[in-house]
Structures are given as C-alpha cells and as structure tokens.
Amino acid sequence: MAKSPVLSGKAFAKEVRRNLADEIKLIVDRPPGLAVVIVGDDPASRVYVSMKEKACGKAGIDSSVVRLDESVSQKGLLQEINRLNEDPSVDGILCQLPLPGHISANIVASAILPEKDVDGFHPENVGRLWRGEDGLFPCTPVGIIALMKHSNIDIDGADAVIVGRSNIVGKPMAALLLREHATVTLAHSHTSDLKGLCRKADILVAAVGRPHFITRDFVKPGATVIDVGISRTDDGLVGDVDFDNVAPICGAITPVPGGVGPLTIAFLLSNTVKAWKRVGVVS
Numbered sequence: 001m002a003k004s005p006v007l008s009g010k011a012f013a014k015e016v017r018r019n020l021a022d023e024i025k026l027i028v029d030r031p032p033g034l035a036v037v038i039v040g041d042d043p044a045s046r047v048y049v050s051m052k053e054k055a056c057g058k059a060g061i062d063s064s065v066v067r068l069d070e071s072v073s074q075k076g077l078l079q080e081i082n083r084l085n086e087d088p089s090v091d092g093i094l095c096q097l098p099l100p101g102h103i104s105a106n107i108v109a110s111a112i113l114p115e116k117d118v119d120g121f122h123p124e125n126v127g128r129l130w131r132g133e134d135g136l137f138p139c140t141p142v143g144i145i146a147l148m149k150h151s152n153i154d155i156d157g158a159d160a161v162i163v164g165r166s167n168i169v170g171k172p173m174a175a176l177l178l179r180e181h182a183t184v185t186l187a188h189s190h191t192s193d194l195k196g197l198c199r200k201a202d203i204l205v206a207a208v209g210r211p212h213f214i215t216r217d218f219v220k221p222g223a224t225v226i227d228v229g230i231s232r233t234d235d236g237l238v239g240d241v242d243f244d245n246v247a248p249i250c251g252a253i254t255p256v257p258g259g260v261g262p263l264t265i266a267f268l269l270s271n272t273v274k275a276w277k278r279v280g281v282v283s
C-alpha cells in the first residue's frame with residue numbers, strides 16, 4: 001500500500017474548474033468561446049474532444065467543434081483556422097493531435113493566432129515561455145506546476161528530471177520548471193544511464209508513454225513522482241510509473257487515472273479564460 005501522499009489531480013482540477021465557472025458567471029457581455037478542430041476519426045481523439053466539450057459546457061464556456069474529414073488538405077485545414085482566427089466570438093482555438101501524416105502539426109500551430117493559441121504551441125508562445133514572458137503555455141505542464149504548488153512541493157532549487165522530450169509535455173515542462181528555479185535535465189531514449197540520472201531527481205516527471213517503465217530503482221527515496229503517461233493495456237489505463245512499486249518509497253506521487261489527466265482539461269479552460277480576458281497573452 002502507498003504510504004506517500006497521493007497528489008489528486010482530479011480533486012485539484014475540480015476546484016480549478018469550479019473557480020473558473022464562478023469567474024465566468026460574473027461575465028456581463030459574452031461568454032468565453034473555444035473552437036476545437038478535429039481531423040479524421042481517431043477514437044481516442046474523439047473521446048478527448050467530447051470530454052473537452054462537456055467540460056466547457058459545465059464551466060459556461062461556449063464550445064464548437066469543427067469536424068474535418070481525414071482526407072482534408074493542409075490548405076483546407078488552414079482555411080478553417082483562418083476563419084476561426086477572424087471570428088470574434090472565438091477566444092481559443094485548439095487543433096486536436098495527432099493529425100494525419102500529410103498535415104504538418106507545426107504549420108498548423110503557426111497558423112493559429114498566438115492570442116487564441118490555447119495549446120501554447122505557436123512559436124511566439126514557445127519563445128515567450130523560454131524567455132520568461134507572459135503568454136499561453138501548454139495545458140498539461142502548466143497544470144502540473146499548479147498541482148505541485150498547490151501541494152506545497154518545493155520546486156525552487158530542486159533537481160528535476162523529465163523523461164520524454166515531446167513538444168506537448170517534455171520541452172514545455174522543462175521550461176516551466178526552469179522558470180520556477182529548478183535545475184532541469186531533459187532525458188530521452190538516447191540518454192545514457194537513465195536509471196542513475198533519475199535516481200538523482202527530487203522531482204521526476206515521466207512522459208514516455210511506456211506502461212510501468214519507471215520502477216522503484218529509478219526513484220530517489222522521498223522524491224516527487226509525476227506520471228504523465230497513459231496507456232491502454234489489458235489491465236486498463238496504466239501510467240509510465242509502476243505505482244504500487246514506487247509509491248511506498250517516494251515523497252509524493254500522482255496516480256493514473258486521477259492524477260495528471262484531469263489537469264489538462266482544467267488548464268485548457270483556464271487558458272481559454274485567459275485568452276478571453278486578453279490579459280497575459282500576446283496582443
């Protein structure tokens with residue numbers, strides 16, 4: 001049984017969403033608007049998009065979903081994004097990933113107006129993140145930092161190791177931890193002695209997408225372990241961390257499910273409200 005505190009992202013996300021809903025209730029003119037674009041019919045993407053729609057509805061955010069056929073050209077998708085860029089009732093735009101192979105996620109991210117880029121993938125927002133400026137930043141890492149602060153975990157001066165260098169989680173996580181004055185190492189599949197490196201971490205973030213990859217021998221006793229992974233296996237949804245094996249020795253740990261997952265949607269809503277307020281975004 002786990003002895004370490006389990007960081008409930010689920011409970012924290014609920015609180016964040018309740019606070020956003022309260023803030024939105026006070027709005028006198030029009031509600032915040034989020035447009036989600038989905039290309040093709042990847043089953044996991046469909047589930048995520050419907051969860052986002054539902055969460056928007058509950059918070060009082062107007063959401064619309066633009067569904068495009070798998071065969072849509074990149075030009076056709078960019079035209080749709082331009083239309084949303086020009087629509088004054090749309091504050092935030094998100095294009096659900098993954099996209100079909102003939103469409104470049106980077107080109108799509110660059111086409112969304114930076115002030116409507118609630119995923120934080122536009123180069124302007126990426127630059128602002130690394131320069132320590134205000135902007136819109138990726139929802140999952142923003143949520144992880146907020147959860148750690150809410151849970152009184154010391155980030156300032158901590159040795160942080162992130163495993164996984166994706167644009168969605170690993171790289172922005174590194175930038176955000178650095179902004180909080182952690183000493184950051186971004187590890188990946190070519191890292192030598194990954195286990196030894198992870199064992200030095202006060203904060204270990206696992207974002208590799210390999211079920212139960214992180215076992216007790218990767219973890220320094222007392223460390224905070226953040227599990228971003230979520231894989232569907234015969235045993236159900238499984239994280240990158242072998243929870244039962246690691247929990248007894250770490251200082252704090254996020255479970256799967258109920259840890260990091262719910263934060264992504266909560267902080268997507270938060271980014272949408274930030275874009276709607278136009279405070280702290282590119283102008």
Ligand code: GUN
Binds near residue numbers: 097119264
């Ligand atoms: N697919 C998986 N995670 C994400 C995300 O955070 N944003 C988008 N747009 N697509 C995703």
